[in-house]
Amino acid sequence: MSKFLFKIVTKLKEEIKDPQGEVVEKISKRLKIFDEIKVQAGKFYGITVVAKDLAEAQQKAGELAKNVLSNPVVETYEIICFEEI
């Protein structure tokens, strides 16, 4: 068995209005940090697991992201990092 770290980001689909992202855009403009800005808010999960090999860990990480961490009706997920530790 080996230990793996994976990082998952979930966010709303682009066509869906994102109030959190809009608030960050507004405050950025008000504070004159960025005038031209587009923000998409999301959630980050750093997950450490034990699995028999990389293939099993990747398959189960996808299952977790799809069924638990996101709702496919309104959200997308991306596994942004996957490494053996």
Next chain:
Amino acid sequence: MKKLTASIVKFPGSNCENETLEAVKYFNFDAYFISHKETVIDSDLVILPGGFSFGDYVSCGRIAKFSPVISSLKELIKRRKIFILGICNGFQILTEANILPGAILENIGGKFICDDVELTFLNKNFSLPIAHHQGRYYIDNFEDLKNYEIIKYKNNPNGSMANIAGLYDKKRYIMGLMPHPERNVITPFKSKDGKNIFEFIRNIIEKDFYGII
């Protein structure tokens, strides 16, 4: 009046179950609580009450959709007539579990809204309280709602698509709504408009399940 039965599911974090129990008792249901771990359901009506569930971590209703009671309800819908009502967090659980279509997102203004709202349902106007942070109804294909009656907000408070406050599946007897009808049944202070919803449900069960007219 036939004695109908109602079970109210308690999730960790439910907090509207007592008002819900009293509201259905008022309509002469033999009502009782069941656990979210329950797998045997024998009532005419099952209510997923308002409040929270499992801290609503990840997203509202996301973790509750994995409860044994939800798997049992999905099976029961296929096997026999059963009326399912999801109120607020219960509606969120029903959409997360794909028992009702669409999804419920954070309110458009990003704020928690606690207010009385005007609604229309089956050409009837009434007023009920809402109390939610995540009540913006979203659906990507309106065709999916063709077998549904819609409960609509008159003045959309949260950015829901097509002013949708709730849905009623006429074929499968499943209703989900963000407003809280249970709070306006036996309160001395406000309108008694919550009666409209429970009266509707009672009439449907009597007529369609038992042939009582």
